[in-house]
Amino acid sequence: xxxxxxxxxxxxxxxxVVNGQNKQILYDFSEIPQSAMVNxxxxxxxxxxxxxxxxxxxxxxxxxxxxxxxxxxANDGIDINDKIRDRAIYGMDIKDELSxxxxxxxxxxxxxxxxxxxxxxxxxxxxxxxxxxxFRDYAILAYEGNADRLNERFDLSHLKTRGELxxxxxxxxxxxxxxxxxxxxxAKIYSSIFDFNSTKNRGYFVTSPGENxxxxxxxxxxxxxxxxxxxxxxxSFDDETTGSTIxxxxxxxxxxxxxxxxxxxxxxxxxxxxxxxLLDLGFxxxxxxxxxFSLNGRNTVEGLEVILPDAFNDPDTDFWEDLVDExxxxxxxxxxxNSYVSFRPTKLYGSIRYNFGEPVSGMANCDCGIKxxxxxxxxxxxxxxxxxxxxxxxxxxxxxxxxxxxxxxRFGNFMALKATYTVDKFTYSNVGLGIxxxxxxxxxxxxxxxxxxxRNIAASNYASFQLGLNIISWGKR
Numbered sequence: 001x002x003x004x005x006x007x008x009x010x011x012x013x014x015x016x017v018v019n020g021q022n023k024q025i026l027y028d029f030s031e032i033p034q035s036a037m038v039n040x041x042x043x044x045x046x047x048x049x050x051x052x053x054x055x056x057x058x059x060x061x062x063x064x065x066x067x068x069x070x071x072x073x074a075n076d077g078i079d080i081n082d083k084i085r086d087r088a089i090y091g092m093d094i095k096d097e098l099s100x101x102x103x104x105x106x107x108x109x110x111x112x113x114x115x116x117x118x119x120x121x122x123x124x125x126x127x128x129x130x131x132x133x134x135f136r137d138y139a140i141l142a143y144e145g146n147a148d149r150l151n152e153r154f155d156l157s158h159l160k161t162r163g164e165l166x167x168x169x170x171x172x173x174x175x176x177x178x179x180x181x182x183x184x185x186x187a188k189i190y191s192s193i194f195d196f197n198s199t200k201n202r203g204y205f206v207t208s209p210g211e212n213x214x215x216x217x218x219x220x221x222x223x224x225x226x227x228x229x230x231x232x233x234x235x236s237f238d239d240e241t242t243g244s245t246i247x248x249x250x251x252x253x254x255x256x257x258x259x260x261x262x263x264x265x266x267x268x269x270x271x272x273x274x275x276x277x278l279l280d281l282g283f284x285x286x287x288x289x290x291x292x293f294s295l296n297g298r299n300t301v302e303g304l305e306v307i308l309p310d311a312f313n314d315p316d317t318d319f320w321e322d323l324v325d326e327x328x329x330x331x332x333x334x335x336x337x338n339s340y341v342s343f344r345p346t347k348l349y350g351s352i353r354y355n356f357g358e359p360v361s362g363m364a365n366c367d368c369g370i371k372x373x374x375x376x377x378x379x380x381x382x383x384x385x386x387x388x389x390x391x392x393x394x395x396x397x398x399x400x401x402x403x404x405x406x407x408x409x410r411f412g413n414f415m416a417l418k419a420t421y422t423v424d425k426f427t428y429s430n431v432g433l434g435i436x437x438x439x440x441x442x443x444x445x446x447x448x449x450x451x452x453x454x455r456n457i458a459a460s461n462y463a464s465f466q467l468g469l470n471i472i473s474w475g476k477r
Contacts, residue, residue, distance in 0.1 A: 022391045022393075022402050022422070022424070023038050023059070023466070024389055024391060024402065024404040024406070024420050024422055024432065025406075025418055025420050025432050025433070025434040025447040025449070025466070026038055026434070026447065026466065027039060027349055027351065027389060027391075028042065028275055028351050028353065028389070028408075029408070029416070029418050029434060029436065029445075030042050030043055030044070030045075031410075031416045031436045031438070031443075031445075032436050032443070032445045032468070032470075033046065033049040033051065033056075033108065033110060033443070033470050033472065034051075034056070034057050034105075034108065034445075034468055034470075036110065036121055036172070036174065036184070037057075037108075038277060038279065038349060039184070039263040039264075039265070039275055039276075039277040039349060040121070040172050040173075040174060040184030040185055040186045040261050040262065040263040040277065041174065041182050041183045041184035041262070041263030041264035041265050041275070041276075041277065042174070042182070042184070042263065042265055042275070043176075043182050043265050044110070044119045044174055044182075045474065046110065046112070046119075046472050046473065046474060047111070047112050047473045047474050047475030048109070048110060048111035048112065048472075048473050048475070049109065049110050049111075049443075049470050049471065049472045049473070050108075050109045050470065050471050051105055051107070051108035051109065051123070051468065051469070051470045051471075052468075052469040052470065052471070053105075053106055053107060054104065054105070054106060055468065055469045056105045056108050056468045056469055056470055057103065057104070057105035057108060057125065057466070057468040058103075058104055058105070058466065058467055058468065059101075059102060059103045059104075059464070059465075059466040060102045060464065060465060060466075061100055061101060061102070061449070061464035064096075064097075064098050064426075065095075065096045065097050065098075065099075065425050065426045066091070066092035066093065066096025066097070066134055067087060067088055067091070067092060067096070071083065071087045071088075072084060072087065072088065085143070088139075089136075089139045089140060089143050090140075092134040092136065093134065093136065094133055094134055094135075094136050094158050094397075095133065095134075095397060096133070096134045097131055097132065097133050097134070097395075097397075098131070098132050099130065099131035099132070099395070100129070100130055100131070101127065101128060101129045101130075102127070102128050103125055103126070103127045103128075104125060104126045105123065105124075105125045105468070106123075106124045106125060106126065107122075107123040107124045107125075108121075108122075108123035108125070108470075109121070109122060109123060110122070110172075112475075117175055117176040117177075117178075118173065118174070118175055118176075119173070119174040119175075120171075120172070120173055120174075121170075121171070121172040121173075121174065121186070122170060122171045122172065123169075123170055124167065124168065124169050124170070125167075125168050125170075126165070126166075126167050126168075126250065127165075127166055127167075127168060128163075128164070128165045128166075129163060129164055129166075129345060130161075130162070130163030130164070131161065131162055131163070131395060131396065132160075132161040132163075133158070133159075133160045133161070133396070133397060134158070135158045135159045135160075136158050137154040137155045137156075137158045138154070138158060138159060140154070141154050141205070146205075146207040146215075146217075147207075147215075149207070150207055150208055150209060150215075151206065151207075151208050152206065152207075153204040153205070153206045154204060154205045154206070155204055156201050156202065156203040156204060156205065156221055156223060157201050157202050157203070159198060159201050159223070160198070160199050160201070160396045160397060161196070161197070161198050161199070161396075162196065162197035162198070162199055162342075162396060163195070163196055163197070164192060164193075164194065164195040164196075164284075164342070165192075165193040165194050165195075165229075166190050166191065166192050166193060166195075166284070167190075167191045167193065167249075167250035167251070167254075168188050168189070168190055168191075169188065169189040169191070169252075170186050170187065170188045170189075170261075171186065171187050172184060172185065172186035172187070172261070173185055173186075180266055180267030180268075181264065181265070181266050181267075182264065182265045182266075183263070183264045184261075184262070184263045184264070185260065185261065185262050185263075186260065186261035186262075187258075187259075187260055188258070188259040188260065188261070188280070188282060189252070189256065189257075189258060190256065190257035190258070190259060190282065190284050190344070191249065191250055191251065191252050191253070191254045191255075191256055192228065192229060192249070192254045192255040192256070192257065192284050192286065193229055193233075193246055193249045193250055193254055194227070194228065194229030194230050194233060194249075195226075195227065195228045195229060195255070195284065195286060195342055196225065196226065196227045196228075196230065197225075197226050197342060198223070198224060198225040198226070199396040200224065201221075201222070201223040201224070202221075202222045202223070203219070203220045203221035203222050203223065203295075204218075204219075204220055205217070205218070205219050205221075206218050210302045211302075212302050215302070216300060216301070216302045217300065217301055217302075218298070218299070218300045219298065219299055219300075220297075220298040221295040221296065221297065221298075222295075222296055223294060223295040223296075224292060224293070224294045224295075225292070225293045225294075226286075226290070226292045226340050226342075227290070227291050227292070227293075228255055228286040228288070228289055228290045228291075228340075229249060229254060229255070229289050230289075230291070231289055231291060232245055232249070232289045233245060233246065233249075254288075255284055255285060255286040255287060255288060255289075256284065256285065257282055257283050257284030257285060257342075257344075258282055258283065259280050259281060259282020259283070259344055260281050260282060261277065261278065261279045261280065261281070262277065262278045262281070263275070263276065263277030263278070263349075264276055264277075270355075271354055271355045271356060271382065272352070272353075272354055272355075273352070273353045273354075273355065273387075274350075274351065274352050274353075275349070275350065275351045275352075275353070276348075276349060276350040276351070277347075277348070277349045277350075278346065278347070278348055279346065279347040279348075279349070280344040280345060280346050280347060281344075281346050282343070282344045283341050283342065283343050283344065284341070284342050284344070285339065285341055286339055286340050286341070286342060287339040290337050290338065290339060290340065291335060291336075291337060292335060292336050292337070292338060292340070293333070293334070293335050294333075294334050294335070294336075295333060295334075296334065345393055345394060345395065346393070346394050347391070347392070347393045348390075348391070348392045348393070349389065349390070349391055350389065350390045351387055351388065351389040351390070352387050352388055353385050353386070353387035353408070354385070354386050354387060355381075355382035355384065355385050356382055356383075356384050356385075356386070357382050357383035357384040358382070358383050359380035359381065359382055359383075360380065360381050360382065360383055360410050360412065360413065361380055361381075361413075381410060382410075383409065383410050384407070384408065384409060384410075385406075385407070385408035385409075386406070386407055386408070387405075387406055387408075388403065388404065388405050388406070389403070389404040389405075389406060390402075390403060390404075391403075391404065400424070400425065401424070402422055402423065402424035403422070403423050403424075404420050404421065404422040404423075405420070405421045406418060406419065406420045406421075407419045413438060414437065414438050414439070415435070415436065415437055415438070416435075416436045417433065417434065417435055417436075418433070418434040419431070419432070419433050419434075420432040420433075420434075420449075422449075427450060427453075429450075429452055430449060430450045431450065431451050431452055432447065432448060432449040432450065432451065433447070433448060433451060434446070434447035434448075435447075438472070441471050441472055441473055442469070442470075442471060442472075443469070443470040443471070443472045444467075444468070444469050444470075445466075445467065445468055446465070446466070446467040447464075447465065447466040447467070448464065448465045448466075449464040449465070450464070
């Protein structure tokens with residue numbers, strides 16, 4: 001295997017050590033244009049905005065719900081083999097996961113139409129998402145073997161994993177309905193670069209005392225690994241066309257799909273606001289460069305059926321060849337190129353926010369105030385905001401949720417901060433901070449999560465950052 005293939009394999013496996021898709025700091029941070037990407041119904045007071053290509057939105061998250069690097073490699077006087085056995089192999093549960101996402105914006109822009117209540121958005125971004133649950137019985141079987149675990153069934157359903165790299169073109173519309181309600185929607189065209197999933201495995205492997213040999217092993221399996229795009233990218237390493245292959249598959253040359261985002265913001269009163277959004281309600285149809293691998297059926301093998309002294313009666317018998325034939329029948333392996341459909345990991349956000357303190361006029365050139373009109377551009381923003389958010393995402397082992405408490409603080413029109421405290425399956429002490437800076441038309445934002453863990457990042461189960469650079473105009477309303 002050459003160096004390029006090793007690099008590709010490393011990046012492929014590295015997709016399993018990034019975590020989550022929750023953008024709790026960005027959500028409802030309306031000073032930042034990218035907040036419309038997590039709620040197309042966010043209140044927008046810009047006349048237009050344009051993200052700096054590639055720099056407008058870069059996000060990476062990394063972590064693990066079951067174990068941290070420090071759990072294995074800390075200099076604590078405990079033998080590393082004992083730590084691997086106790087903390088990883090036996091310490092992790094099948095619900096523990098390594099999951100994740102990264103996202104890079106190539107284009108993001110928005111503008112207000114002739115009707116001032118309508119705001120249009122569009123752009124393109126690259127997203128990678130992957131999840132792998134801890135395959136506990138597989139790990140125990142590999143670590144201990146089955147000789148001391150006779151009659152114990154190893155559950156094949158412990159293997160659950162999926163991942164993808166997809167380029168997304170999106171077009172959205174945000175509308176101020178009036179009476180404190182803003183709604184929005186976004187259509188998405190997905191162009192899959194590669195995809196893999198193995199989430200519906202069933203069956204078991206068991207070893208028992210044999211009659212004709214010491215052990216008899218039984219495999220009952222209904223397993224499947226579906227892939228698309230991986231062969232094309234792997235072959236491109238040999239042809240030295242990796243860049244053009246990925247670019248072609250990203251720009252509508254891969255497997256295509258369709259999706260939608262929906263969102264709203266509603267003022268229950270001048271100071272109490274509720275929001276919600278549903279993201280990536282969509283699918284991808286995989287029809288080209290598809291390869292599916294499957295194991296189906298049930299079989300039992302006892303190894304070499306050598307019965308002494310009867311075996312010596314036929315010295316020409318090739319026991320090893322018989323064993324190979326049995327093993328090939330024992331593993332009912334098949335592959336095909338049939339098309340399949342994959343569904344995107346749909347996300348749900350919701351929040352309630354109470355605004356208080358002094359009102360701050362927006363950047364728009366208008367007669368603004370608390371009661372000054374129904375448009376978001378005319379609505380004054382309060383210095384302080386306090387509230388809670390809910391997040392959920394559909395995953396192969398069921399929905400994954402998080403709760404966030406937040407405090408939002410504005411300093412005039414040049415700076416805003418948002419502090420968050422999030423509880424989820426990865427950590428109960430996730431403190432995050434986001435900052436938005438406005439210098440004339442130039443907008444810069446940066447966010448980081450789980451700040452308390454930065455004292456010892458190796459002991460952390462979670463870390464993330466996000467930053468971006470935009471140009472914003474409020475125009476004259």
